[in-house]
Amino acid sequence: MLTKLQDQSSGPSNRIKIDLLIRNAWILTLDDNRTEYNPGFVAIKDKRILSVGELGNCSNFVAKKEIDGTDCLVLPGLVNTHTHAAMTPFRGYADDMKLQEWLFKHIFPAESQYINKNSVYWGTKLAIAEMIRNGITTFADGYFFVGAVAKAVKECGIRAVVGQGILDYPTPDTPDPKNNFTTAQNFIESYSSFSDRVYPSIFCHSPYACGQQTLIRMKELTSCCNALYQIHLSETKNEVKEFEDKHHTRPTLYLKDLGVLDDLTLVAHAVWVNEKEIEVLSKHGVGISHVVSSNMKLAAGVAPLGQFLDAELKVGLGTDGCASNNRLDLLRDADLSAKLHKVWRGDPMVVPAVSMVEIITRRGAQAIGLGHEIGSIEKGKVADIIVVELHKPHLTPLYDPYSHLVYSAKGSDVRDVVIAGEVVMRDREILTFDEREVIGEVRSISNKIRSQQI
Structure with missing residues (x-):
């Protein structure tokens, strides 16, 4: 299923306003207890994780943007x-x-x-x-x-x-x-x-x-x-x-x-x-x-x-x-x-x-000395999170998400990437810079190396 990234900023005034809501996913928090929520949600505000939990507990949040994680694993970056x-x-x-x-x-x-x-x-x-x-x-x-x-x-x-x-x-x-x-x-x-x-x-x-x-x-x-x-x-x-x-x-x-x-x-x-x-x-x-x-x-x-x-x-x-x-x-x-x-x-x-x-x-x-800031999906940590799409032949069926990530998944299965609460890749499209320009520049550099290679 494609990512649903949409404006959700309107809603009842008593709901908590957040920047990004990831929901309907199988959440692997990688905290000390290896807590999982399936289905679950992650609420993000001001670059950090405000809340994570069972899907039924996310109704009090209203988000500017939302990612639908149906049939996906969500884990720390x-x-x-x-x-x-x-x-x-x-x-x-x-x-x-x-x-x-x-x-x-x-x-x-x-x-x-x-x-x-x-x-x-x-x-x-x-x-x-x-x-x-x-x-x-x-x-x-x-x-x-x-x-x-x-x-x-x-x-x-x-x-x-x-x-x-x-x-x-x-x-x-x-x-x-x-x-x-x-x-x-x-x-x-x-x-x-x-x-x-x-x-x-x-x-x-x-x-x-x-x-x-x-x-x-x-x-x-x-x-x-x-x-x-x-x-x-x-x-x-x-x-x-x-x-x-x-x-x-x-x-x-x-x-x-x-x-x-x-x-x-x-x-x-x-x-x-x-x-x-x-x-x-x-x-x-x-x-x-x-x-x-x-x-x-x-x-x-x-x-x-x-x-x-x-x-x-x-x-x-x-x-x-x-x-x-x-x-x-x-x-x-x-x-x-x-x-x-x-x-x-x-x-x-x-x-x-x-x-x-x-x-x-x-x-x-x-x-690398950043365990207090990243590496797990926990309240207060910086929101560095990835979404892995599961609706693929080599990822079907699914019994153990950890086994799948190590023995079945590959980098190209990552669908969405969030860094410090910012969506930097959506549906495999990088949003923060021009990837084609970069490839062209490095090809020019490599052409020079190739022409002079000993």
């Missing part, structure tokens, strides 16, 4: 905990090779040649279009020329943790690494009040690409402004071995000793971490982004997701950038992740579907 959005122009650019070769011989040189404010702006907008279409309402990012990333985020109406990329090597936006701190500080200060959907952050590339002083100073900067500190950690076996040979300790223990691990630290990948390291990450409240597709494509390894969950770590799912995934579809990655860990552990009960849905919603929100 999906949270992509690790990506490099602006890398969409490199989708398929350098596939089927080892990580270090891919990174140092292809990606870093390509970035130095083609990455600028313009390519970052349009590349990010293309990623946002793809993510919105796949039900992703929040993403954690790390890249360069991040002012352009923030601009794209604000214009498109999505929510993002925008991380200034930091390496102790020349980068596209900071040719002299001596200026890293100034670059990071200027970004944090300039964009702290830029938009209520933009959260400035610092992304130190990795323990091997950033020296001690860089890692420490960047953490001091993020701590001063309550911002998220992001870093790649233990992605490949060789990376960890080389690090141990040089520093005589494990990467996680090294970061612990530097004092950069706490509840506002997010580590991406964490493939080659041992039990002691998992214990350290858990003790310090660190968030983890499990990046299953990229790990598989680059043969980095299989992260111990089951052990992360057993240790009650804040775990989210990340797509990584399009250069190493190549799609930004969390529902597809949720399916991959659940199945991979079952076969890896030889246990069909590990990482059940309901846990996987939590990982791409409430757990992911917690991992």
Whole structure:
């Protein structure tokens, strides 16, 4: 059934006036009790959830706009905990090779040649279009020329943790690494009040690409402004071995000793971490982004997701950038992740579907430090919500909604997307920006890359 989005502002004066009412849907709140309402409603006012409950309790609301969720699942917007959005122009650019070769011989040189404010702006907008279409309402990012990333985020109406990329090597936006701190500080200060959907952050590339002083100073900067500190950690076996040979300790223990691990630290990948390291990450409240597709494509390894969950770590799912995934579809990655860990552990009960849905919603929100604002449909939280249409052959019949979301659904089943109470996609049409214009601009950028490709 198509969305019914219509003006409902007239009505008896004793009814509560709201901005948006979603009704007649199967509501998965993803709260602590995994409360469901079928059929249910969600009432939204001033960007936040005013009420959620059984359908019969919504008659006292009168809404400016309404979405009919008949034959639909309604759940919190999906949270992509690790990506490099602006890398969409490199989708398929350098596939089927080892990580270090891919990174140092292809990606870093390509970035130095083609990455600028313009390519970052349009590349990010293309990623946002793809993510919105796949039900992703929040993403954690790390890249360069991040002012352009923030601009794209604000214009498109999505929510993002925008991380200034930091390496102790020349980068596209900071040719002299001596200026890293100034670059990071200027970004944090300039964009702290830029938009209520933009959260400035610092992304130190990795323990091997950033020296001690860089890692420490960047953490001091993020701590001063309550911002998220992001870093790649233990992605490949060789990376960890080389690090141990040089520093005589494990990467996680090294970061612990530097004092950069706490509840506002997010580590991406964490493939080659041992039990002691998992214990350290858990003790310090660190968030983890499990990046299953990229790990598989680059043969980095299989992260111990089951052990992360057993240790009650804040775990989210990340797509990584399009250069190493190549799609930004969390529902597809949720399916991959659940199945991979079952076969890896030889246990069909590990990482059940309901846990996987939590990982791409409430757990992911917690991992990036936004669990108090998003990740579940609860009164007072920001209204980031998606509507998944069920009237399709591959989604029929329906017994368990969590199983359906992980093992049957795909990003293209997301019909409507609401971010901060604003309908940004209706009936698969993005309303906040011109998707065709974005595709055209990125095609122009890719044509230039193709013409000069070595």
